[in-house]
Amino acid sequence: MFVRIVKLSFHEENIATFLENFEANKEKIRNTAGNRFLELYQDKNNKSIFFTYSYWETEDDLENYRKSPLFNEVWSFTKKLFNDKPEAWSVDKLVSLV
Template sequence: MFVRIVKMGFQEDKIDEFLANFEENKAKIRGFEGCKFLELYRGKDNTNQFFTYSYWEDEAALENYRNSELFKNVWANTKVLFNEKPEAWSVDKVVSLE
């Protein structure tokens, strides 16, 4: 399982705009071919920080999403709200306990 974690920091007065954009697009992202799981987290100590956590069939599925009109539109509306440069990690799941 290919996992993508993205850390984003937002201007305080832009958080509601980000959350509205995420709410509007979360089902489309989750429904994108190859996306198996999607969650959004908010920092406990720094509430301006958010993290997306998504599972993809493979790297090609994530790249297909990143090259899609859906991603381009979501990202265009998201990146203008940042207060810091986003960070992203691609990892392989090794163990999962239910």
Template sequence: MFVRIVKMSFHSKHIAAFLEMFEEKKQLIRNSDGNKLLELYQDKNNPEIFFTYSYWEHESDLENYKNSELFLKTWKQTKTYFNDKPQAWSVDKKVSLQ
């Protein structure tokens, strides 16, 4: 299992539209093959910055999602809200304590 972290920065005027879109799409994303967890975070000091954390069973599952119509349409819409270039990392989880 690995984690995909995406940092996105939005124009303030588009935050509500992004959150509405995320609300509509989150269950579809979460139900994608191989997706084990989906989380959305908002920076405490800069409300224009958001992070998604998505946990995937295999890298091929993420690649299949990134090539899906769901992702392509969602990402196309999301990009119109950005005020800065997004950043993304794929990381292996080493430790998790609960």
């Protein structure tokens, strides 16, 4: 399993639109084959910056999602709202204390 972190930055006037679309699609994304966890964070100092954290069983699971109609629909909608280029990282979790 690995973690996918995506940084998204929006024009201030598009934040509500992004949040509405995320709300409408979050369960579909979370229920994608291989997805084990999904969270959305908002930066405390810059309310235009968001991060998604998702846990994936395999890289193939993430790639299958990225090639899916759901991803294409969500990403096509979301990318029109950006004020900066998104950034993404795939990382392995080394330690987790709960």
